[in-house]
Amino acid sequence: MKPSEINVITEMRLNGQGASAIAAALRLSPNTIKSYIRRHPDLPGTHRCVQCGNTFSQPEGRRQKRFCSDKCRTLWWNAHQEQINKKAYYTLVCQYCGKEFESYGNKNRKYCSRACYQQSRGKQLG
Ligand SMILES: [Zn+2]
Numbered sequence: 001m002k003p004s005e006i007n008v009i010t011e012m013r014l015n016g017q018g019a020s021a022i023a024a025a026l027r028l029s030p031n032t033i034k035s036y037i038r039r040h041p042d043l044p045g046t047h048r049c050v051q052c053g054n055t056f057s058q059p060e061g062r063r064q065k066r067f068c069s070d071k072c073r074t075l076w077w078n079a080h081q082e083q084i085n086k087k088a089y090y091t092l093v094c095q096y097c098g099k100e101f102e103s104y105g106n107k108n109r110k111y112c113s114r115a116c117y118q119q120s121r122g123k124q125l126g
């Protein structure tokens with residue numbers, strides 16, 4: 001594949017044209033174009049939206065975007081916020097006072113507070 005042909009392929013893909021149209025324009029076999037696209041699924045200067053999977057162009061020199069639109073970003077965060085929180089927070093029961101408490105990032109905590117921890121040790125020691 002010549003660099004000039006790759007330019008044409010990229011240009012035409014950005015315009016939403018398929019392998020057969022590109023093949024016709026370059027007088028190459030559609031299979032050649034298809035296998036090239038398979039090996040290069042992402043267009044240069046474009047990114048795949050994390051939410052909807054569409055490709056979108058990435059302005060050069062800017063911070064990398066992960067979403068094609070604000071709508072997709074909001075959808076993604078709404079869908080994942082809960083998951084992120086669930087992962088980090090554990091609802092546990094204090095082994096001393098029996099109260100429910102939330103532990104951040106540690107599911108092995110036994111007591112809701114330092115006071116309960118100390119009380120429980122004191123009780124055990126007797
Ligand atoms: Zn999107």
Ligand SMILES: [Zn+2]
Pocket residue numbers: 094095096097098099111112113116
């Ligand atoms: Zn407690």
